[in-house]
Amino acid sequence: MKKLVIFDMDGTIYLGKDLIPGSLEAFQYLNREKIDYVFFTNNSSHDLDFYYKKICDFGIKCDRNKNFYSSTEIAIDYLKEQGFKKLFVIGNKSLKDKLSKDFELVTKYNEKIKLDAVLAGFSTELVYQELRDACLYLQTQDVPFFATNGDYRCPIENGLYIPDCGGMIEWMRLATNKAARVMGKPDPQVIYTLAKMFNIDLKDVLVVGDRIYTDILVGVNAKVDSVMVLSGETKMEDLKKYPYRPTYIINSIKELPDLLKKI
Numbered sequence: 017m018k019k020l021v022i023f024d025m026d027g028t029i030y031l032g033k034d035l036i037p038g039s040l041e042a043f044q045y046l047n048r049e050k051i052d053y054v055f056f057t058n059n060s061s062h063d064l065d066f067y068y069k070k071i072c073d074f075g076i077k078c079d080r081n082k083n084f085y086s087s088t089e090i091a092i093d094y095l096k097e098q099g100f101k102k103l104f105v106i107g108n109k110s111l112k113d114k115l116s117k118d119f120e121l122v123t124k125y126n127e128k129i130k131l132d133a134v135l136a137g138f139s140t141e142l143v144y145q146e147l148r149d150a151c152l153y154l155q156t157q158d159v160p161f162f163a164t165n166g167d168y169r170c171p172i173e174n175g176l177y178i179p180d181c182g183g184m185i186e187w188m189r190l191a192t193n194k195a196a197r198v199m200g201k202p203d204p205q206v207i208y209t210l211a212k213m214f215n216i217d218l219k220d221v222l223v224v225g226d227r228i229y230t231d232i233l234v235g236v237n238a239k240v241d242s243v244m245v246l247s248g249e250t251k252m253e254d255l256k257k258y259p260y261r262p263t264y265i266i267n268s269i270k271e272l273p274d275l276l277k278k279i
């Protein structure tokens with residue numbers, strides 16, 4: 017019996033503004049059976065309050081502090097677990113404020129300061145000095161390099177996009193020959209961290225999503241069972257393009273309770 021289900025949102029629970037039929041009933045089933053669930057997003061363009069409000073407005077029972085995580089929380093948790101203390105961070109003030117509770121943030125390049133890690137997040141407050149100093153640290157110290165997400169672009173209104181973290185870390189890679197470890201799906205740390213937070217064995221974790229190269233691959237990478245829903249981005253015929261497979265395939269979240277009864 018699965019005890020924790022990690023959900024993707026768009027394409028899995030809803031499509032834009034529309035709830036996918038059967039979603040409400042699926043969450044009622046999980047609540048009745050006391051199966052925990054988490055809404056996880058790689059998207060750093062909205063904060064978690066945005067998703068909390070959206071899921072609440074659909075009438076799905078959820079708790080802001082318990083059920084919502086993004087790759088930013090995974091990165092922070094992982095850096096803490098590693099015992100890192102001194103970080104150089106590229107990111108918005110909100111990210112830096114969050115980090116400053118647990119880490120000492122170095123703000124300038126100084127060859128005498130020994131860093132523990134460089135962390136890059138989506139920054140709409142980017143200044144060149146930050147990129148420059150981060151690149152100097154990456155070249156002069158054998159320091160690990162992390163990113164909160166690898167998206168190249170972030171959707172805004174009217175079908176337009178603005179540059180996101182993925183392009184920034186690519187720019188840094190070209191300057192330093194060091195690639196960032198991107199902490200969202202498909203990095204297995206997402207699953208390890210969430211399973212640990214809920215104190216649940218990996219064999220009792222199920223990941224559900226519509227995108228094969230993130231939602232399903234994170235399950236494959238962490239060796240946990242995965243369910244692909246065909247209600248979003250990936251269609252049955254797309255599967256043959258990938259060398260890995262989901263453990264289960266269902267048409268939509270509507271079929272999830274029946275699947276959970278069988279596995």
Ligand SMILES: [Mg+2]
Binds near residue numbers: 024026028227248
């Ligand atoms: Mg999706």
